[in-house]
Structures are given as structure tokens and as C-alpha cells.
Amino acid sequence: MFEGIKGFREASFLDWDGKVASVIFIGGCNFRCPFCQNYPLVFNDVPDYPFSSIQSFFEENGDFIDGVVITGGEPTMYKDIEELCSFLKGKGFEIKLDTNGSTDFDYSTVDYVAMDVKASLEHYERAAGVKVNTERIKNSIKKVRALKEYEFRTTVVPGIVDERSIESIGKEIEGAKLWALQQFQGEHVLDERFKIRPYERDKIMRMKDIAESYVGEVIVRGI
Numbered sequence: 001m002f003e004g005i006k007g008f009r010e011a012s013f014l015d016w017d018g019k020v021a022s023v024i025f026i027g028g029c030n031f032r033c034p035f036c037q038n039y040p041l042v043f044n045d046v047p048d049y050p051f052s053s054i055q056s057f058f059e060e061n062g063d064f065i066d067g068v069v070i071t072g073g074e075p076t077m078y079k080d081i082e083e084l085c086s087f088l089k090g091k092g093f094e095i096k097l098d099t100n101g102s103t104d105f106d107y108s109t110v111d112y113v114a115m116d117v118k119a120s121l122e123h124y125e126r127a128a129g130v131k132v133n134t135e136r137i138k139n140s141i142k143k144v145r146a147l148k149e150y151e152f153r154t155t156v157v158p159g160i161v162d163e164r165s166i167e168s169i170g171k172e173i174e175g176a177k178l179w180a181l182q183q184f185q186g187e188h189v190l191d192e193r194f195k196i197r198p199y200e201r202d203k204i205m206r207m208k209d210i211a212e213s214y215v216g217e218v219i220v221r222g223i
């Protein structure tokens with residue numbers, strides 16, 4: 001039914017805070033973030049995962065699943081994303097979408113959006129590894145902020161995000177409900193030059209302090 005799905009995690013407690021969620025992985029991405037850990041997906045270098053197996057899992061275990069996370073790659077570039085969302089909704093699942101915010105996707109069709117804000121807008125290209133239309137990122141920030149349930153996410157990559165970037169991003173998302181700062185993992189990254197040490201905890205906590213002056217709540221993941 002749906003071709004181009006590259007992976008499936010049956011049940012996860014980590015991908016949607018407070019929920020037991022299945023995770024669908026979509027291949028392909030328009031960014032080339034040097035610190036990307038999902039690069040086999042980005043390059044679509046993974047065989048398709050049969051949708052029939054996902055369907056069978058939902059039929060047998062759907063009652064135990066609160067929702068489905070659609071991640072990637074960049075899921076909003078998937079040609080059948082709208083149909084996939086309708087299908088999952090039809091099965092009674094809530095949907096969380098992970099996105100880089102670079103497309104015109106209508107986020108109101110899902111229940112929760114986690115949007116990356118990868119760097120200060122003036123240095124976005126460094127984070128995304130490609131030229132980026134930052135007006136689109138701004139527009140997505142606006143659309144996501146209007147949703148009931150969402151978060152903005154920033155991976156704190158040395159050389160890309162520092163305290164000044166946190167201030168700059170904070171100004172872009174000022175007044176938002178939730179901002180997640182994520183620890184960077186340097187082991188398996190797209191660009192070998194980013195096989196570097198992550199920031200120490202203290203530095204990230206200083207960034208958290210700065211971030212807290214801009215949004216309702218800041219959480220730190222991965223430290």
C-alpha cells in the first residue's frame with residue numbers, strides 16, 4: 001500500500017514523551033546536516049520495510065499503542081505523507097510528526113509536531129549542510145506555534161550552536177511552549193569532521209538557563 005517506508009519500530013517509550021508509540025521511518029531528506037545520525041535514511045540507502053508487516057502489527061497490537069511517530073529523513077517530503085496520516089487517523093492513532101520545518105506541510109493534520117530549529121537563522125546553512133530558505137523556517141515556526149501540542153528542538157552541536165545561537169533562536173521562538181535542547185552524539189555522523197566531543201553538561205545547563213528566559217519550558221535530552 002505505502003511504498004518508500006524505510007523502517008518501523010513497534011513500540012517505543014522514548015520517541016513521544018508520555019506515550020507508547022510506534023515509529024515509522026521515511027527515507028529522503030532535503031537537508032544534509034553534518035551531524036545527522038540518520039544519514040542512511042537521508043540518502044535513501046535502506047531497503048523498503050513492507051507496509052503489510054506494519055499493518056499486521058497494528059491489527060494485532062493496535063490497542064497497546066497510543067500513537068504513531070512519523071520521522072525520517074524528512075517525512076513531509078514523502079509523496080504519500082497525507083494519505084499515510086489519513087490512514088493512521090482512520091485506525092484511531094494520534095500522530096506525532098518530526099520535521100525540519102523546511103516545507104509547506106499543513107501541520108494541523110497531525111496531533112503533535114516536533115520541529116527542529118537547528119541554528120540561528122543567519123547560520124542555518126552551516127547546520128543544514130545546504131542552502132536554506134529561512135523565510136520558510138520562520139513561517140513553519142509561526143504555524144507550529146499556533147498548534148495545541150508541539151515542541152521546538154535544537155541539537156547542541158559544537159561549532160554550530162553556542163550560547164549566542166541559543167539567544168538568537170530564543171528570539172525566533174520567543175513565547176513558545178516547549179523547547180528541547182538535545183545532546184549531540186558524535187559517533188555516527190554524516191560528516192566525518194563532526195566526529196567530535198559533545199559539550200559538557202555544565203555548558204548545556206548554561207544554555208538551558210539562557211533558553212528559559214525565552215520560552216515556557218526547556219527540557220534537556222541526552223545528558
Ligand code: SF4
Binds near residue numbers: 029
Ligand atoms: S534534517 Fe538533518 S538531521 Fe534531520 S534527517 Fe535531514 S539531514 Fe538528518
